[in-house]
Amino acid sequence: MNHDEIVRLDRRHVWHPCTQEKDHESLPPIPIERGEGCYLITTRGERIIDAVSSWWVNLFGHNHPRLNRALQEQTQRIAHHIFAGFTHEPAVELARRLCDKAPGNLSKVFFADNGSAAVEVALKMSFQYWQQSGKTRKTRFVSISEAYHGETLGALAVSGCDLYRSTYRPILMQGFSVPGPDCFRCPYGLERETCQAPCFAAMEDTVAAHHEEIAGIIIEPLIQAAAGMRIYSPVYLRKLRALCDHYQVHYIADEIAVGFGRTGRFFANEHAGTAPDILCLSKGITGGYLPLAVTLTSEEIYCAFYDDYETLKAFLHSHSYTGNPLACALAVEVMKIFEEEDILGQLQPRMRLLEDARSRFAAHAHVGEVRRLGLVAAIEMVKDKKTREGFPWQQRRGYQFYRKALERGALLRPLGNVIYFMPPLNIPMDALEKVIEVAWDCLNEVCP
Numbered sequence: 059m060n061h062d063e064i065v066r067l068d069r070r071h072v073w074h075p076c077t078q079e080k081d082h083e084s085l086p087p088i089p090i091e092r093g094e095g096c097y098l099i100t101t102r103g104e105r106i107i108d109a110v111s112s113w114w115v116n117l118f119g120h121n122h123p124r125l126n127r128a129l130q131e132q133t134q135r136i137a138h139h140i141f142a143g144f145t146h147e148p149a150v151e152l153a154r155r156l157c158d159k160a161p162g163n164l165s166k167v168f169f170a171d172n173g174s175a176a177v178e179v180a181l182k183m184s185f186q187y188w189q190q191s192g193k194t195r196k197t198r199f200v201s202i203s204e205a206y207h208g209e210t211l212g213a214l215a216v217s218g219c220d221l222y223r224s225t226y227r228p229i230l231m232q233g234f235s236v237p238g239p240d241c242f243r244c245p246y247g248l249e250r251e252t253c254q255a256p257c258f259a260a261m262e263d264t265v266a267a268h269h270e271e272i273a274g275i276i277i278e279p280l281i282q283a284a285a286g287m288r289i290y291s292p293v294y295l296r297k298l299r300a301l302c303d304h305y306q307v308h309y310i311a312d313e314i315a316v317g318f319g320r321t322g323r324f325f326a327n328e329h330a331g332t333a334p335d336i337l338c339l340s341k342g343i344t345g346g347y348l349p350l351a352v353t354l355t356s357e358e359i360y361c362a363f364y365d366d367y368e369t370l371k372a373f374l375h376s377h378s379y380t381g382n383p384l385a386c387a388l389a390v391e392v393m394k395i396f397e398e399e400d401i402l403g404q405l406q407p408r409m410r411l412l413e414d415a416r417s418r419f420a421a422h423a424h425v426g427e428v429r430r431l432g433l434v435a436a437i438e439m440v441k442d443k444k445t446r447e448g449f450p451w452q453q454r455r456g457y458q459f460y461r462k463a464l465e466r467g468a469l470l471r472p473l474g475n476v477i478y479f480m481p482p483l484n485i486p487m488d489a490l491e492k493v494i495e496v497a498w499d500c501l502n503e504v505c506p
Contacts, residue, residue, distance in 0.1 A: 061101040064089040085461060093120020096485045098469065107468045109481045109493045114283070114315050116346030118395060119482045125345050125391055132387035141169065141381035148386035155393045156354060161325055162333020164354040168373070169381040173314035173340035174208030176351035177276070180336045181212050182375055183355060184274040184308045187362045190371050193306075196273040200264060200307075202238030206284030207276060207312050216276050219284055234268060236260040238282065239290035242427045242438060243446055255293040262297075265305055274308035274336070275301075279326035280431060283315040286476035287436035289429045292330035299332045308335040308359075314351070318342035318392070319402055319483050322409060322432030329431075335359065345392045350385035401483050408433055408490055412479065415494045424505035436478040437497065439505055448475050459504045468496040477501070 059067075065086045073079065074087065089101040096119050098106045108116060118125070132148065139146070153167040168183070170176050181199060188196035201207070201216040208214070214223050215230040218238070223230070237260045241250035246257070265272060279295055282288040302309040311334035316326040320342070323329060327337075336359070340351035365371045379385075395401065412435045416428045419437050426440035426448075439456070441449045449455045456472025463470040470477055470493070477497060481490060 061089055064101065081457075088464075095119040095121070096482050096489050105467060106464065107481075107485075107489050107493055107496075109468050109479055109485075110471050111342075111480050111482055112346055113341075113471075114320075114480050115341045115344075116482050117318060117342045117392065118345055118401075118484050120346070122345060124395060125347055125388055128387050128391035129347060129384060132384050135383070137384055138379060138382050142376065146381070146383050146386070148383050148390050149381045152352075152386045152389045152393070155390065156339070156352060159324060159393070160333075160337060160354055161327045163356055164333070164337055165357050166355050166360040168353045168355070168375075169377075169386075170340075170351040170353065171349045171377050171379050171382070171385075172208075172351050173312075173338065174210040174213045175377060176314065176338040176340050176353045177207045177213040177216070177312060178210055179353040179375055180276070180310050180312075180338050180355075181216065181274070183353065183359065183373060184310060184336060186373065187308075187359050188273050190362045193270075195270050196307075198268070198271050198273065199233040199310075200236060200261070200272055200275040201233065202236055202261070202277060202282075204238060204240075204282055204285035204288065205235075205276070205278060206282070207278075208314075222284075234264050234272070236264045238277075238288075239294055240288060241290050242288070242429070250289065250291045253291055253293065255291050255297055258294055258297045262301060265301055265307060269305035269307060272305070272307050274310045276310040276312055278312050279316060279332075280321060280329060281316050281326065281434060284473060286438065286473045287429065287434060287478045289431050289434075289436075292332075295327065295330035295332045299330075302335070310334060310336045310338070312338045314338055314340045316434075319396065319405065320432055320434055320480065322402070322405055324396070324402065343392065344385050344388040345395075347388045348382065348385040349379075350382065350389055405433055405483060407487065408481075408483075408485065411487065411490055411494070415498075418498065419501070422501060422505070425501070433483060434478065434480050436473075436476050437501070439475045439477070439501070451475075455504050459500045462500040462503055463496050466496045466499065468493050470497060470500075 068087050090098050091101045092099050096107055098108050157165050168179055170179055199216050203218045205218040207217045217223050218235055239257045317339050337354040344350050363371050363373045412430055419425050420428045424439050426438045426446050429436050441447045456475050459477055460472050
């Protein structure tokens with residue numbers, strides 16, 4: 059099937075995610091034929107640097123030889139089988155490796171197949187734990203403003219991004235939403251590197267007043283990704299952990315986007331020295347090959363479900379593809395690659411390259427802030443640098459940027475007025491340098 063035929067059939071039959079389909083009248087979907095390292099290669103042979111890791115899932119580049127081999131070897135054994143009452147080596151090995159690596163005393167792994175599902179598992183697990191532990195009033199969850207935890211109804215209920223949430227508000231469960239940290243527009247006039255997170259007071263007040271009703275607090279550690287790669291102080295997480303301990307509330311960490319080395323450490327919680335009660339992981343877990351998600355929790359929570367069948371305490375949650383052997387085999391290989399190839403150590407020169415570019419972008423008349431943690435960096439475009447007023451969303455500056463970057467061979471998908479970098483962890487230095495130059499050129503065109 060040639061390029062034009064793919065586009066024609068796509069426009070006739072396909073409904074794309076997170077897309078106003080009418081945009082495809084002027085920018086049709088780009089057919090991809092194959093991947094090679096950090097590059098997506100179109101059916102016309104054009105090479106596009108995948109600077110957003112294909113929605114943050116690709117860790118080591120496309121068509122990776124070790125991952126290809128792991129997938130092929132597992133395919134020759136079995137692709138999938140029922141996971142209720144059965145098990146297999148890749149799932150067992152992955153669970154062991156994750157528990158060994160996870161912060162704190164997380165020792166049990168529940169498998170699902172996408173990030174939203176991992177969050178649903180966490181919410182249900184926390185709720186049911188309290189019901190079976192005699193604290194039946196604990197039925198609600200706390201999240202912070204501009205949070206994003208997925209698109210299913212439970213995940214949306216604990217999210218704060220109105221862009222995704224507002225339409226469905228009438229059918230969402232009710233929880234508590236508190237103002238979260240916004241270090242770029244800090245109401246206290248402080249700096250994220252030195253502050254003691256006074257913004258945490260809103261969380262403290264809410265939990266103090268309602269802790270008897272609160273089952274858990276869910277948060278994206280250190281980076282609120284969909285909110286525009288908002289980065290905040292590790293102090294906030296340390297205060298959160300202490301608060302949860304004091305009031306007997308579960309700390310649920312959504313590391314779906316930030317886990318697996320994105321922040322420069324394997325888990326974002328490591329920056330704060332904190333450990334959650336429940337940890338949600340997905341995206342990079344299979345290196346961007348197959349859907350897989352896990353929810354890790356403690357022995358204490360697990361034991362609240364462990365009893366004779368007649369007590370009806372079992373966690374009756376399931377997915378048809380739970381513990382898929384192909385996905386688990388890939389995830390095991392991902393863990394081995396981290397260990398054997400010193401991936402985190404190799405991040406240093408790439409992080410320095412992004413850091414060195416910071417001052418040039420920050421000096422631009424329409425850049426309000428350049429922020430970075432690990433190999434995640436973001437440029438926030440603003441209408442007024444002094445007041446930090448953003449461009450009206452209707453102007454779609456980010457979308458203009460995206461289109462111009464594609465013309466130059468780089469995929470830089472925006473988050474509103476925020477342009478961000480989240481490339482594969484092993485992106486070649488020359489490719490990363492090109493992405494930075496493309497971003498600079500596009501910024502000057504979109505915001506002259």
